Amino acid sequence: MKQILVIDDAATVRLYHRGILESGGYRVTEAVNGVEGLERVAETAFDLYFVDVNMPVLDGYGFLRELRSRDGPQPPAIMVSTEAGEQDRRLALEVGASHYMIKPVRPETLLACARLLLGERSTP
């Protein structure tokens, strides 16, 4: 079963994303900020990250910047934000995001994006 790490400081968003991703057959781990996300990464080999941009302690940019500076496998990462600005999107891609989504994300879009980045064409 593919493992996905959802990092978001909003408990509601984490629950929402978890429910959708688990309904798609994925195993989901949660983290409340970038630092906790890096701790989870040290424990588990994830296949995909869903990363909120704005979080206390360490934001999504900081998390990805740190992650991408490391050696080893680099799973895809989807950045999720309420901000739709072009610069936000560009910065996300610059720090290593594979895709940028605007909140709130519809369930079918979230799952389709996860499947695409995980190299899956059909239901897992």
Added chain:
Amino acid sequence: MALRRRPPAGTTTQDERRLARDFAGLVAALDDPDPTTRRWAARDLEAHREASPALVARLAVETDVSVREVILTSLTCLGDDTAVDGLIQALRSEDALLRNGAIVALQQLPDAVAPRMEALLADPDSDVRIFAVRVLESLRHPRVEDWLLEVIERDAHLNVCATAVDLLGEVASPRARAPLEALKRRFPDEPYIQFAADLALRRIGEV
């Protein structure tokens, strides 16, 4: 006899920073090419009540992240009208890191932010309204729930309401029940609004 090593030319040492420096000198140092000099100047200007205009002006053009962080901290400590207006102006920046820093700074200034919150939540720019809701996330102020309820009752923008309902899930009291139900009726086809409002309603029921 031990040799005392000289600092490299062009660097600012702890000792230099400790030298008595007047307000005009510190303001001038904010434009120094060396980020370390600018950082110390921004730090020391925190002690000058009249420093906010200079710090706000520098914040608008500063590109060094560490200097920017110190400016934000100094503006938070000063917390006067100019500082708060400057931080609010930073919410309109295209620079996401600056915006995030301004949000965190404003969260530390509940009494200064409160009189401006209604105007922020009515801003024509929906992004600014979203940032205003994010300021509320950690704003220790008794009106936080009132403001959030006004947002979910009045704001027509999906993302603004979604951001507000996230937070209401944590702070809502039983009086949020009717506005949350109304929000669900306003956005019947938005799965996230339905999910977040239901979650908030369940939490209210558990209170």
